[in-house]
Amino acid sequence: xxxPKNEVKLQLDSRSVNEGYARVAxxxxxxxxxxxxxxxxxxxxxxSEAVTNCIVHAYRNGMGKIYIRVRLFDGGKIEVQIRDxxxxxxxxxxxxxxxxxxxxxxxxxxxxxxxESFCDRVRVRSELGKGTTVTLIKTVKGRDASREx
Amino acid sequence: xxxxxETEDAxxxxxxxxxxxxxxxxxxxxxxxxxxVGSTPKHIILDFGGVTFMDSSGIGLVMGRYKLLSAANCTxxxxxxxxxxxxxxxxxxxxxxxxxxxxxxxxxxQYAKAEK
Numbered sequence: 001x002x003x004p005k006n007e008v009k010l011q012l013d014s015r016s017v018n019e020g021y022a023r024v025a026x027x028x029x030x031x032x033x034x035x036x037x038x039x040x041x042x043x044x045x046x047x048s049e050a051v052t053n054c055i056v057h058a059y060r061n062g063m064g065k066i067y068i069r070v071r072l073f074d075g076g077k078i079e080v081q082i083r084d085x086x087x088x089x090x091x092x093x094x095x096x097x098x099x100x101x102x103x104x105x106x107x108x109x110x111x112x113x114x115x116e117s118f119c120d121r122v123r124v125r126s127e128l129g130k131g132t133t134v135t136l137i138k139t140v141k142g143r144d145a146s147r148e149x
Numbered sequence: 150x151x152x153x154x155e156t157e158d159a160x161x162x163x164x165x166x167x168x169x170x171x172x173x174x175x176x177x178x179x180x181x182x183x184x185x186v187g188s189t190p191k192h193i194i195l196d197f198g199g200v201t202f203m204d205s206s207g208i209g210l211v212m213g214r215y216k217l218l219s220a221a222n223c224t225x226x227x228x229x230x231x232x233x234x235x236x237x238x239x240x241x242x243x244x245x246x247x248x249x250x251x252x253x254x255x256x257x258x259q260y261a262k263a264e265k
Binding site: 019045113 | 206
């Protein structure tokens, strides 16, 4: 098990206004890895999707806490864990399918697709009535791609 | 997030400014839909020149407007997309439904903004 070289934890209310803060905070913490503009946008977008899911799905019936842990590892690897204590996902596999959404309106059902597309790995653990943990893993090459790992 | 709407020839151009996420999308949607219903334009252009961030809420916004406007015989196009916003929209296959134009992309676009 690799040891992180830096770690930060955040706890947020599940208010939509905090979506912006969450993605900016994570990307600011990851800035030390010297990511490219594209890489930082990928991370910000994936975090935004995961946090939005906590707000519109996990805590759809009220307010709750969103727990974010960001860990940086050697070699430019970043791991972002986004956890809630909300309703949980009945069928994770189904939830990850492109265009699947339990909400109508303008929700595209592409939240997980965006996370998967912009990260190297996306892990989802969920238990009904207990909550969901989404872990995003991405290795950034950085602006200096020749950097030693 | 700010939206202001201007008419440009036969089209209505909606200039979006700021971060487009789940928190901001509803107000943008309301403003565009209100205009579309009240003024019944033939074409609507969403100008993303001022959009500094976009997640899948942007996909929902464009997809939703596409459905609404198609039903009202109004065409939709999207222009001045940042490389990132373009990537997100392509991921959703929106390029099959509406014309997507990247920032700095010239030429041939029917409703591209004239040089000032």
